[in-house]
Amino acid sequence: MRSILRKPATAVLAVILTSAISLAGCNSSNKGANGPAAPSNSAPPSTQSASAAPEQKGPPITLKIELFDRNNAPAGAPPLTDNLMTQYVQKNFGDPNNITVEWITVPRSEEVKKLNVLMASNSAPDLIFTYDKPTVQNYVQSGGITDLGPLIDQFGPQLKTVLAPSLPDGVFNGKQYAIPALRVIQAQTTSFIRKDWLDQLGLPLPTTTDEWYEAMKAFKEKDPGNTGGKVIPFSNIQHFQLKPMINSFWDWSQITDEDMYADPDGWSQAGSKEAFRLLNKMYNEGLLDKDFPLRKDFNQEFSQQVVTGVAGSAVTSTNEPVYSGFYATLKKNNPEAVLAPIDPFTTNDGKRPKPMYTPSGIYLMVPAASKNAEAAIKYLNWMADPQNILALQLGPEGVSHEIGDDGIPFALTTPEANQILYNNQDYAMIMNGKYVSTDEPDKNIAANATDPQFKDFTIESIKIGTNDGYTAPRVDIPVQAEIKYSQILSEKVKSMMAKIITVKPDKFDSTYDQQVKEWMDMGGAEMIEEKREAYKKFYNK
Incomplete structure (x- = not known):
């Protein structure tokens, strides 16, 4: 094979502060600072992040944040917008900064369509996100999102440290329009x-x-x-x-x-x-x-x-x-x-x-129409404290997670824990995957075994997912045809697959050729050609 196959860049994970390791091993006497308060009727912890000085309160702000509704809430779970995780954010970030954090849910299954409607009507939340790169490119081209570079320089020092490997993937036309989450596990x-x-x-x-x-x-x-x-x-x-x-x-x-x-x-x-x-x-x-x-x-x-x-x-x-x-x-x-x-x-x-995934995950953005870009960056910088990352990923020790003999935290699978953690990945939005070690990638793999009884299954799955894996080359030049046609081409793939796979075998060749031709004619060929031009331009070939 040629150079297209490459191993995952596990070394980039070493940038997270070493305090994450010690926090992962904290005992139960530190629960108030290490995670949300115990469930039921307990209040969220009142402690501030230990490693960051409290901000001075400013004028009252309502910071609206997008949140995926994955339609996976277990029976009896509290609402997505009012639970231990949201209470922890409000108590430890919102209240000290005179900010009311409001969560705006978007169905995961149709997030791009819903987000496009919100953006078109200038009613999108202050902090939005998507996995879809063409959507980000579209917002860049239309002037719909904020250049976050200067704000990160001023208000995001911790964020820059933690997301150093992924931040370059949010640069378009030389500006930091998006903040890509750090993907801990690159297996796809x-x-x-x-x-x-x-x-x-x-x-x-x-x-x-x-x-x-x-x-x-x-x-x-x-x-x-x-x-x-x-x-x-x-x-x-x-x-x-x-x-x-x-x-x-x-x-x-x-x-x-x-x-x-x-x-x-x-x-x-x-x-x-x-x-x-x-x-x-x-x-x-x-x-x-x-x-x-x-x-x-x-x-x-x-x-x-x-x-x-x-x-x-x-x-x-x-x-x-x-x-x-x-x-x-x-x-x-x-x-x-x-x-x-x-x-x-x-x-x-x-x-x-x-x-495989690149080291970057979901793209976080601030709409140009938002008046709270500064508050959004302060929020993400607060989240980048390892203490807060762990709290939002794991919940309270002894309730939704425990620390194993190897020092690695693992999620519990009790009904109580499931009601806390079922959507936790979307609250700790700067991190795709659990992170507990700066220098031992295998520990991060083990930490992502969300159920200890299936630890071996998880470790083997991740190893297989990176075997002979490859990551796509990075090109930060927006491709107009991709922006224009990506959604319609994605929809076409669903219908063409159904026709190609279900047709009688004697009609397969003609059906496959016709469907691919239609995909090409609908913009696929134009997109491929423009992407080739962008690649050559980006790499000066």
């Missing part, structure tokens, strides 16, 4: 399989695409889960999740960094057609969810297929079965069930290429 996707089903059938964990396909056929024919014919051997048919499989059909000896930047989804790569040919074959053999084109919420439907014991294998976001809780629910429903991470999708030369 991992495959898993029902190992207990394999054991019943006397089959090993698959290590090649062919072995995996044969296992899927055996699941269909033998129904080792006793589903009464409801078995779905391969679940979660989403383009993002299918990339490890699709990548394995490409000829990587011919792929350059420019190719990967210009067309990361690979519609111009000849091997993609053969990947979809396999999926088409599997669909017509009954090995995929026959109703996947009708699914409105893929993640919810997929998790239900896992917990009800009908899904045999899938590719998911790395460790999703654990951090979303559906592995635990599956075990509750069936104590004999075992999920095992696998890495079966292989190229002709035995590699297993898969995309």
